[in-house]
Amino acid sequence: MEKRSVFKSAWLPVLFAAPQLLLIFVFFYWPVVAVINWAFTLEPPFGGAAEFVGFENFREVFSDPLYWNSVVVSVIFAVVGASCAILIGLVLALAVDRALPGSGFFRFLYILPFAVAGPAGGLAFRFILSPERGLAASLNQIYPDIWNPAKFGTHALILVIVIFVWKWAGYTFIFLLAGLQSVPKTLVEAAAMDGSGPIRRALDIQVPLLAPTLFFLVVTMMTEGFVGSDTFGIVHHTTAGGPNHATEVMVFRIVDEAFQGLNYSGASAQSIILIGLIMIFTFIQFRFIERRVHYK
Incomplete structure (x- = not known):
């Protein structure tokens, strides 16, 4: 029979849980209530009494074409970034799972970028892929403006997506490699004995079992692409939302509206809309994708 711990005093477990409950209240529930309140009021930027305006903040947000541009940019960033990170992580995990010589070193090498902070990675790639120096400068001398993220919005969006994929591919690699370790080796060995090559074994046996x-990675990476701290950090330190709002993702626009434009009410309304958008994407994923997932 399993023994259970019993507290003689009812206040003792409450005291143990109080610090965690306090943190949850201060850093989660209190900000959520404040954001909801600000979304339906006109919050003065320099303090003072707030005025209730109902849905006026939401109407102002929906009538702004730049906001819809940030929605499109966020969707492209999240979908392309998450898909590429998962695909690259899967390829790397399949390669390392074969236990070739030196695979242990490559496991460490593939995970290493995930330890780098998003803003630091953004600054590094900003210089590595700068159009004025290095390989990009050589290409621009041959073909002028073939790569110039400071001038072309498409190039800037590609740049921030590349940085995001570079960092988060190591995260997906960790989970996919762990998943491959749970695939019965007997199935893979039997397929190899039947003459199946590595690619055929991966497509027919390993990937379906993953x-x-x-x-899990699709849901996690899509959420990270929309609201992740690295998403904001990469965009802020690499392109600052430019050029011409081409990389202005929703999370960057919210922070910029609140702390640069001092439009707390508009930023709060955008935050609620962003949460709703994430809920819609998550519902679609669980409704139409999870039904194809087999857990046994």
Whole structure:
């Protein structure tokens, strides 16, 4: 029979849980209530009494074409960034899972970028892929403006997506490699004995058995692409939303509206809309993708 701990005093477990409950209240529930309140009021930027305006902040947000541009940019960033990070992580995990010589070193090498902070990675790639020096400068001398993220919005969006994929591919690699370790080796060995090559074994046996892990990564990476701190850090330190709002993702626009434009009410309304958008994407993923996932 399993023994259970029993506290003689009812206040003792409350005291143990109080610090965690306090943190949750201060850093989660209190900000959520404040954001909801600001979204339906006109909050003065320099203090003072707030005025209730109902849905006026939401109407102002929806009528702004730049806001819809940030929605499109966020969707492109999240979908392309998450897909590429998962695909690259899967390829790397399949390669390392074969236990070739030196695979242990490559496991460490592939995980290493995830330890780098997003803003630091953004600054590094900003200089590495700068159009004025290095390989990009050589290409621009041959073909002028073939790569110039400071001038072309498409190039800037590609740049921030590349940085995001570079950092988060190591994260997906960790989970996919762990998932591959749970695939029965007997199935792979039997397929090899039947003459199946590495690619055929991966497509027919290993990848289908990774469906739960892949689904988890799709949900996680899509959420990270929309609201992750690295998403804001990469954009802020690399392009600052430019050029011409081409990389202005929703999370960057919210922070910029609140702390640069001092439009707390508009930023709060955008935050609620962003949460709703994430909920819609998550519902779609669980409704139409999870049904294809087999856990046994």
